Amino acid sequence: MCKVGGGIANDMEPPDVRWMSAYPAVVWGGNNFCDQLLRSTGWLVWDKTFPEISRHSQAELAWTNTVRTIRVHREAYHGFMRQRDGWFHQHQKPVGLLTWCVAFTGNAETILDPFMGSGTTGIACVKLGRKFVGIEIDEGYFRIACERIRQAYAQGDLFQPERKAVQEDLW
Numbered sequence: 001m002c003k004v005g006g007g008i009a010n011d012m013e014p015p016d017v018r019w020m021s022a023y024p025a026v027v028w029g030g031n032n033f034c035d036q037l038l039r040s041t042g043w044l045v046w047d048k049t050f051p052e053i054s055r056h057s058q059a060e061l062a063w064t065n066t067v068r069t070i071r072v073h074r075e076a077y078h079g080f081m082r083q084r085d086g087w088f089h090q091h092q093k094p095v096g097l098l099t100w101c102v103a104f105t106g107n108a109e110t111i112l113d114p115f116m117g118s119g120t121t122g123i124a125c126v127k128l129g130r131k132f133v134g135i136e137i138d139e140g141y142f143r144i145a146c147e148r149i150r151q152a153y154a155q156g157d158l159f160q161p162e163r164k165a166v167q168e169d170l171w
Contacts, residue, residue: 020065024105028093030063042067044104046097047074066104073100088118088144098124119145126152 019025020038030037044062075094098121102111109131113121116134118141125132126149134149136142 024064024066024108026062026064026066026101026104028060028062031061034063037063038065040065041069043070044101045070045072046093047072049074049076062101064104066106071104073097086148088148089141092118093120095120095123095127099127102128102130116145117141119148122149123152 026044027037031043040063042064044064044067046060046062048058048060050058073096075096102121102124105111110133111121111125111130112133112135114135116122116136119134122132122134122145132149134145136145
């Protein structure tokens with residue numbers, strides 16, 4: 001199992017770091033808790049390529065134990081790019097960014113996103129042929145994520161064998 005995906009409880013509470021030495025991990029918003037995370041020289045940077053006058057951040061950081069250096073992904077994601085993908089969540093990230101992150105997990109068969117939001121990590125997993133477990137506290141976002149992931153499966157991929165999504169209950 002590998003943990004990839006959204007921030008840590010909206011970046012307001014420190015993470016439980018016990019699992020981080022056992023599994024490959026990518027934690028967006030980890031820079032907000034770098035003094036509480038395990039020591040790592042690996043950081044992923046999303047360069048949003050915004051013009052300097054933007055009122056939004058020009059980059060976001062993810063703590064990771066999957067690389068030993070800083071890696072940069074450049075992808076603008078605003079305006080018409082959000083409209084293209086559908087804008088469902090205030091912290092939604094582009095599928096290309098999360099596909100890039102999942103690729104750093106090596107041979108991890110199952111990816112866990114405990115802050116699933118609108119399901120972008122799940123869509124990336126569909127594209128890469130990985131199993132995905134997503135957890136989302138907000139029922140509305142959970143439904144959106146499930147529908148987006150279902151659509152990703154329905155779309156198919158010429159380079160991946162046909163797969164079928166299975167929605168399992170916890171109870």
